[in-house]
Amino acid sequence: MTNQNTPYRDGGPNIQMGSKQDTFFSALFNFGFTKYVTPSLVRVLYILGIVVIVLWALMPFFGALLGISLLDSLQDELRPSGAYGDYSPYTNYPTYGSELDSQIDKSQGAVAGYAAMSLVTGAIGALIQIGLLRISLEVLMALMRTAEAWQRIKQRHEAGIATL
Numbered sequence: 001m002t003n004q005n006t007p008y009r010d011g012g013p014n015i016q017m018g019s020k021q022d023t024f025f026s027a028l029f030n031f032g033f034t035k036y037v038t039p040s041l042v043r044v045l046y047i048l049g050i051v052v053i054v055l056w057a058l059m060p061f062f063g064a065l066l067g068i069s070l071l072d073s074l075q076d077e078l079r080p081s082g083a084y085g086d087y088s089p090y091t092n093y094p095t096y097g098s099e100l101d102s103q104i105d106k107s108q109g110a111v112a113g114y115a116a117m118s119l120v121t122g123a124i125g126a127l128i129q130i131g132l133l134r135i136s137l138e139v140l141m142a143l144m145r146t147a148e149a150w151q152r153i154k155q156r157h158e159a160g161i162a163t164l
Contacts, residue, residue: 034151036144042137049133057122057129064115 027035156162 036148038140038144042141046133046137049137050130053126053129053133057126060118060122061115064111064118067111068115 024037024040027037027040153162
């Protein structure tokens with residue numbers, strides 16, 4: 001690699017500015033810290049971050065669905081079952097379970113409303129968190145690129161090509 005903007009006829013000293021062949025493991029085990037691992041991890045961190053954020057945002061929704069199914073099973077267990085249905089053969093009044101049924105139905109409605117609201121608020125929260133994750137990773141990449149640029153400037157200065 002020759003540098004076209006140098007006073008040298010042959011292009012100046014050959015300075016290695018990092019190669020594209022650097023692998024994750026060569027950067028990971030570079031104990032001189034001359035290569036950075038972070039740029040190769042950013043894509044993976046972003047994908048993992050999105051997966052975790054989406055799963056975390058859906059947790060209240062799945063909890064509400066579980067609550068609805070638990071209320072259904074509770075209602076089935078407490079409802080009297082017999083040859084005569086929900087009514088006692090001795091009176092014309094409904095059995096004890098019907099008042100409980102109405103309470104469980106109200107609870108199911110509340111839980112269903114919570115499930116719907118958790119989807120809306122979870123989506124909004126997830127979008128905000130994904131945006132913040134993206135901004136954080138971009139700031140991290142900008143810091144890494146700035147550090148690499150300063151490293152190249154320092155190498156050129158030490159080689160006598162550039163002045164500070």
